[in-house]
Amino acid sequence: MSDPSSSRRGAFIVFEGLDRCGKSTQVSRLVERLEREGRQARLQKFPDRTTAIGKMIDAYLQSKADMDDHAIHLLFSANRWECAAAIKRDLAQGITVIADRYAFSGIAFSAAKGLPFDFCLQPDKALPLPDLTLYMSLPQEEASQRSQFGEERYETMTMQQATREQFGLVAQEVKRIHGEYRWTEVDARGTIEEVEERIRGLIGDLIEGVDGEISQLWV
Numbered sequence: 233m234s235d236p237s238s239s240r241r242g243a244f245i246v247f248e249g250l251d252r253c254g255k256s257t258q259v260s261r262l263v264e265r266l267e268r269e270g271r272q273a274r275l276q277k278f279p280d281r282t283t284a285i286g287k288m289i290d291a292y293l294q295s296k297a298d299m300d301d302h303a304i305h306l307l308f309s310a311n312r313w314e315c316a317a318a319i320k321r322d323l324a325q326g327i328t329v330i331a332d333r334y335a336f337s338g339i340a341f342s343a344a345k346g347l348p349f350d351f352c353l354q355p356d357k358a359l360p361l362p363d364l365t366l367y368m369s370l371p372q373e374e375a376s377q378r379s380q381f382g383e384e385r386y387e388t389m390t391m392q393q394a395t396r397e398q399f400g401l402v403a404q405e406v407k408r409i410h411g412e413y414r415w416t417e418v419d420a421r422g423t424i425e426e427v428e429e430r431i432r433g434l435i436g437d438l439i440e441g442v443d444g445e446i447s448q449l450w451v
């Protein structure tokens with residue numbers, strides 16, 4: 233009998249959340265775990281600081297360069313667009329793509345600075361739509377005690393609080409347009425291992441692959 237899962241595409245899973253909530257830690261562990269289990273998986277970090285656009289973003293985040301708020305917002309989006317074809321190609325080949333931040337960070341951080349929410353949404357319209365976004369939720373007091381907090385632009389209490397509120401609006405918008413099941417909050421408190429188990433439970437069958445074409449964000 234043929235394997236019905238063989239024609240499935242890979243799942244596109246995004247991790248979001250405020251600074252130091254443990255995204256990069258969990259994304260790496262998940263990719264390693266999937267590979268250990270013999271599955272194909274790839275990590276995609278945003279911003280991808282290795283590209284020409286990514287280097288401009290990196291200089292901005294480290295406060296080595298200044299930029300108009302609209303311009304940096306568009307660069308973050310351009311950085312996703314330059315990776316979009318590779319994400320779609322990998323998904324079509326059955327590879328699970330796990331992203332460390334995505335368009336939702338783009339909206340939340342820029343809107344927190346005061347840019348209009350609708351403007352923030354537009355440049356990412358039609359990017360690959362994540363099958364699942366896991367929003368890692370951690371009280372600010374715990375996040376700011378973790379190492380390196382405060383080194384980059386945006387890593388202030390005021391900015392984090394404003395961004396937290398904007399993430400709430402982004403979650404509502406994702407659920408309204410794309411369905412409740414596409415956005416799930418994860419309690420990011422506890423040990424790295426405890427959080428990892430929680431995440432694994434929430435991802436469930438998604439790692440077996442997904443039927444149907446990848447959809448488009450905000451469409």
Ligand code: Z5A
Nearest residue numbers: 251252253254255256257278279308338341378386423424
């Ligand atoms: N940004 C934007 O404005 N627009 C956009 O479109 C995008 C991003 C995509 C840089 O992002 C900035 O870009 C970010 C948003 C903005 N601004 N801010 N602020 P980044 O993703 O490159 O940021 P980062 O440097 O990777 O940090 P992070 O993402 O904030 O951290 P994290 O990945 O969530 O956490 P972590 O590195 O996994 O863990 C932090 C520390 O805590 C580390 O020492 C861990 O060992 C420790 N840790 C992790 N888990 C635990 C648990 N469970 N217990 C105890 N300690 C833990």
Ligand code: MG
Nearest residue numbers: 255256257332
């Ligand atoms: Mg990170």
